[in-house]
Amino acid sequence: MNAKKKASILLVEDEENLQEALKLNLELENYEVSCASDGPAALKKVDQEYFDLIILDIMLPEIDGISVCENIRIKNMQVPILMLSAKSTSADRVMGLKKGADDYMTKPFNLEELLLRVEKLINKNKQLQEKTNVEDLYQFGGNVINFRAQEAKNGRDETIPLSRKEVMLLKLLIENKNEVVSRERILQAVWGYQVFPTTRTIDNFILNFRKYFEADSREPRYFHSVRSVGYKFTD
CATH class of the missing domain: 1.10.10.10 (Winged helix-like DNA-binding domain superfamily/Winged helix DNA-binding domain)
Structure with a gap:
């Protein structure tokens, strides 16, 4: 990304090593990264801050990722959500997308592919927000x-x-x-x-x-x- 304002990402992942590795790699791509390790902490951050993207693990303590996603969509927030899951069945994927996720990746995943999907979702969201300007x-x-x-x-x-x-x-x-x-x-x-x-x-x-x-x-x-x-x- 160029010198423009950094896109902000909320990374919701309870696996400490994976959270650390993803945070580091996303920051190397010039994103601003906030982290949460459970559902309630994620929802609190979403209420308090603006994010250009949420990377959301499904298996989380207290409130799972599906419920977090559903809660965000009920509030009519249009932030893009990329779900991560150890479950690879099509039923799990469909459930995640039904509840409002924009994309879904199964673990283990290819880091390069994840970074490409992150960039794509952020750019798509920016384009949707830049609607036709009104006249003077x-x-x-x-x-x-x-x-x-x-x-x-x-x-x-x-x-x-x-x-x-x-x-x-x-x-x-x-x-x-x-x-x-x-x-x-x-x-x-x-x-x-x-x-x-x-x-x-x-x-x-x-x-x-x-x-x-x-x-x-x-x-x-x-x-x-x-x-x-x-x-x-x-x-």
């Missing part, structure tokens, strides 16, 4: 946003100066119109946080958008908070 001007209801000028006009004909972060958040929500954008993705894309602050950070911005653009901020038509999941713009 975007209209909805009686509102007009001028992204380039960093200002907006609302249905009450008020001109509203927008901060850089307001513009970035508006753009992200509008580019993903009618889809829930997770809190983790917003904080990573707009604030660049690796470790997240509270949801109040985004909530305050959403409240401002409602004041700017909604006819009734208590009954929002455009800017929605989806409890425990994220935020959504509908037009």
Whole structure:
């Protein structure tokens, strides 16, 4: 990988020697690697940090990898998941993929192949996130946003100066119109946080958008908070 920001990986593996070897090899490929040795620790890290990929062993203490994967998908997190398993039957593979894994490798595996799959999953995820950009001007209801000028006009004909972060958040929500954008993705894309602050950070911005653009901020038509999941713009 080049000098751009390192992609971050959560490695969930309870076998100490394998965890150490994989961490070292991934870091040599210029990835930033966090480790967890059991299910609860993995879920805690996923709630607190943004990851570009999760490498997840199935046989884990306390909560197994299948349940961890299922839990992540229930929260509507779209992070790519590569499952590792000592079980090689097609039924196990199908179960892993059914529960939301993007790829599945059986142990022992070829390290070079694993690194290629890791790179492929991260690149695919980045492409999915880079949706078609909206134009400089975007209209909805009686509102007009001028992204380039960093200002907006609302249905009450008020001109509203927008901060850089307001513009970035508006753009992200509008580019993903009618889809829930997770809190983790917003904080990573707009604030660049690796470790997240509270949801109040985004909530305050959403409240401002409602004041700017909604006819009734208590009954929002455009800017929605989806409890425990994220935020959504509908037009």
